[in-house]
Amino acid sequence: MKSRMLMMVLVTAAVVLVSWLLNSGIVSLFVPIAMYLAMAQGWNLLGGYGGYLNLGMASFFGLGAFGAAIAAVNWNQSLPVALLVGAVVAILGGLVMGLLSLRLRGAFFAIFTFVSVFVLEAIANTVGITHGALGITLPTFSSLSYNTLTKIWFDAFIVLGLLATVVVWLVERSRWGSSLVAIKEDEPAAEVLGIRTMRVKLLAFLFAALVGGLAGGLYAYQQQFIYPSTIFTDTVTLQVVLMAVAGGGGSWLGPVIGTPLVMGISALMRLIVGSVVVFGNGIPAQLELIIYGLMLVAVGMFLPNGLVGLVKRWRGRSATPAATSERLEARGA
């Protein structure tokens, strides 16, 4: 166990180191990948392992962003304190949302979390503390060059992403992880087995809130200017879900594969569409998003367990429901 943790630290250190050797222009391309890796991993516990379709990642992201921005601007706090405030706000939001919604099953949980994004947008647009629809401009770090800042943001996001990955990896091997899987397979049965389902789900939901909140806080600093409708937007949520599911929800490796893959493909498509356009009567730009949509469809139809599932199938390893419940019983859950 220790050696693996060491390995994770080494990998993180290596990635951080590499980022300082590269051109900041290239690093800037990876900033969103690192951010979404963290978010997808945050989503993964409840969404991937627990099978609860959380469509509210943008809510946590936005609470974190506005929490940090308010702390930084209204209360003149330093960056670490602001990030902490953002995380706390996101967790409190997660607690309220979780207590309200985690008793709902299936589609209604999804609807609740989906609508929460719009509710928070409406609140942020209206209350004074967020400066309403006018948005908040965060303090700049004028002593640092833009290039240096780009690398710092990348490193911050990637460290967050890798930490989240480690947590998910640990949870996967814990009783908490097995309980989540049991909930996904058969929640009433899990209850009968004595799993305190509400607590298990709530903790996973709060993990999503924590990671989403931290990512949002960092994003606010990175963007410098945020306002409600840029932050509370369902595209953030959908990206997160796609990345996690395409890679393989319910596996710590899923988001690690899915995030760069999805972001890479969409960057590629943007450039293809963009460059073809230059030669005259280009292909319509909508094609790019049509392909994106078809990708969602294809993943759902052919890769229901993501790329990780595909690889597992090749190796002939299949996690059958029986296997999981056996594991659960063996643990005496």
Add this chain to the structure above:
Amino acid sequence: MAKKTWLRRTIGLLATAALSLGVAGCGALNSTTAPHHQAASTSSKAPILIGGTLSLTGAFADPSAQYKMVDEYWANQINKHGGLLGRPVKLIILNDESNPSTSASEYETLINQDHVNLLLAPYTTYVGSPDVPIILSHHMLMFNAGFVGEQLFDQAKGWMVSFYTYQDIQYTQNFFKWMHSLPASKRPKTIAVLTDQNPFTIADLQGYDGQGGLLRYAKQYGFKIVLNEQYPAGTTNFDSLIEQAKLKGAQALVALTLPNSGFLIAKTVYQLHYHPMVEFFGGSEVTTLPNWSSLGAAANGTMSTTVAAPNQHFNGLAQIVALFKAHGVKVLPSYAASAYAALQVIQQAVTATHSLNQEVLYKYVHSHTFNTAVGRIHFAPNGTLPNTSLVLQYLHGTNVVVWPKQYATGSAVVPMP
């Protein structure tokens, strides 16, 4: 777990990470390496690269498509006549998907990978604002025909020059001047203001200090605000607001809107038989939108602003009007003239200085006057232009310029028909 598995797993992880980074990296680089090589070559035939992003998909797809049309028209014209400095011009317009962070990362690509020579701005403040620190850090001049925002221009310290003849805060300035110029008997005294909850329209209402924008102009020109309400984006029912405006006896209705609520407000005003003397839309130039006419009678008499109207005989304006006519767009959109003006200034500055050096161009554009499709322009130190917006009234399917007087093509119908 056996050590072997552990090792294999870790290697697997690293390989996957490397592979996926590779996929993303190549994706980002592949299609842009070609122009890069061309730019690096010393051949005098190497094209001048002009880059920028536009929202080819998403919420701002349509205006963006028309920007692109102007850009491509200009590039074709230039290339037909021997290019710029004897070199062909090549446009690299990337799709930012109406998404600010996508736009930001693409400006990085344009500057770092494509090594573009000149930069155009994306469409709208929402998408463009995160690009400002990027161009500033690279000391690249941004020719901005795409968005406004007094604060952003201050932040850019002159590295961004505007081709809009008014900024967000000034949206309603000339409208109030025009109202003030009306004879007392025809002048509304009370106004109702409806404002979309969007940073841009809020700035339009109250500036950045809470007292600027419309609030200041109304006070300055002596109009009384009897109703001042904000509404959330996506509002579907304006009936109660319009009824209140009626009830409070507002003689003028000023709506600071984005296009969609602008349509709905105009429709509601008509349906609820509210007859203000003046119905003005500030915040987006709704009356120059392609489908404003589809509102039928509800559109008649509504007012808005624009940067240039065909009758102004500005340099190149007629060509742009003809271009849009050829594409079946009858009313010239505001941004088309701005888009063309940006390219005209590029052309004039590059030709005059014989240089693509950003510092040289910076000095030149800030010290000269340019003859463009939005008029003879001279930039303020922060890169903005003095407010020379035109006030329009939409009458029987056409936009009549009613202010300022020297460009007026007709007189306003007050009270509105």
Add this chain to the structure above:
Amino acid sequence: MIGSSAPISDAATNNTRSSLVMDKITAGYHADQWVLNGVSLRAEPERVTVVLGPNGAGKSTVLKVLYGLVAPHAGSVRVGDQDITRLPPEARLALGLAYLPQGHSVFPSLTVQENLEMGLWIYRHDRARREEALERCFAEYPVLKDLRAKLAGSLSGGQQRLLEVARLMLPNPTVLLIDEPSVGVAPNLVDILYEHIVRWRNQGKTVLLVDQNVEAAVSIADYVYTLESGRNRLDGPRDEFEGRLREVVGQWLRLDVLP
């Protein structure tokens, strides 16, 4: 002596018209763990055939395969001379099969009348037949006629059971597949059903009953099959089981249900 899962001989009866045969059926969800592994059995008219087995032996899956709710991986199902292995439930209904699932299968927010009409879904295009069947039903169960405008969910347990039985018999089936009548149902309601089963047998129908209530089921059985882990174990006529019921069942099935 009790036979052991011998192949079923056609000589057993001349009446093959409505006999139901399951031949070496393999079925389930995962290739490595089939629920049924080559199960064969046969149910004859004028007999109650009972399938017994411990939990997870695959008893209910037998009925689902027979009725077309689970597609078998291998093997065949025949009714009379006709191979029905691949037919959907609708077609099996038309051939005279009917299935009574476990628990309460009425549609609670449909009225009694509507519930009965659903029982005649396969005759939805044959109005005359439907009316005739309903009339017959109301004649047999006048209480349902009085209740017909009520929501099924508002009926008492006994009335609901009656409704289920009436609905089951509406298309006039010849082969009845009955799944765990004693699971999750009050004992008096189970008795109602057992009475019906005996009556149907006497009317010449083929009854295949899957049950956990071993004692009660065997008491009305004519022939008994036992399953264990998805395979046939022992089978034989009721007489041969009756005397040694406790011993046999206790030993083979390791069940705790017997006193």
Add this chain to the structure above:
Amino acid sequence: MAVVLTTVVSGILLGLMYGLTGMGLTFTMGFGKTMNVAQGTLIILGAFFALTFFNAWHLNVIVLVILVMVLFGVLAGLLNLSLLRFLRDKSEIITLLVLFGVAEVIENVTSWIWTGNLQAMTIPTLQNSIQWGSLSLPKTDLVSAAIAVVATGVLYLFLQYTYLGKAIRASAQSDLYARILGVNTSQIRAIIFLIGLVLAGIAGVTVALLFPFAPQDQDQWLVMAFIVVVVGGIDNILSTLLAGLVIGVAQALAGLVVPFQDQNLILYAFLAIALLFRNNQLARRMRSL
């Protein structure tokens, strides 16, 4: 007083239309156990169909509705053949992911064909209002409310009194028990999906009648449909219509009582309350989803 009256009446008329936007979703969720997140884009697509037919042939509203219904029927058939058949045994998350993909495709095909421009459909004969005392009743609002009421009524009668309608209700309560009685439930699901889509199309016509619209507006209508479904529940289409009406009136009145900008908050607060009250009922119902 006149303000209150106008507000309430316009709330009622718009509210009926809101109910209609949620109807398709109620139907696919309540009866088909599928949360159709493409509802918003389908509504917008319906609006574009209506606009196109109107601009081409100046048809009257009834003909528009019928044409859109036919086209949406065909669309539902195609979607069912190509995708939905294969989704029956997939998990909820996967179904949603696929439907989000479908929504993305439809939205962008719409924007490709009709551009991202804001559109408005103005039918000259419906442009003005009927004046009734101090009350102005916009004809478009009246017509769309009537469409909502008629569509709901027809659907209600269909479900209540036809054999197919009864089978739909029966399979909504238990897919298995309906199958046991010989109902081909995968056909029933296809029909449910078709009806849900056709309802989205009809809602689209009312959107075109009442509002300016663009392909990217779909979110707004998806959220509205969700709210209507949560408030109205998924058991009964009449309560869906009622929920829309209540939401319409609440939203309109909220604009008078609180600052107008807070009206959405009132709406959401309302939603939260509805959710708390319905929590148990929904939880129970959704267990079977």
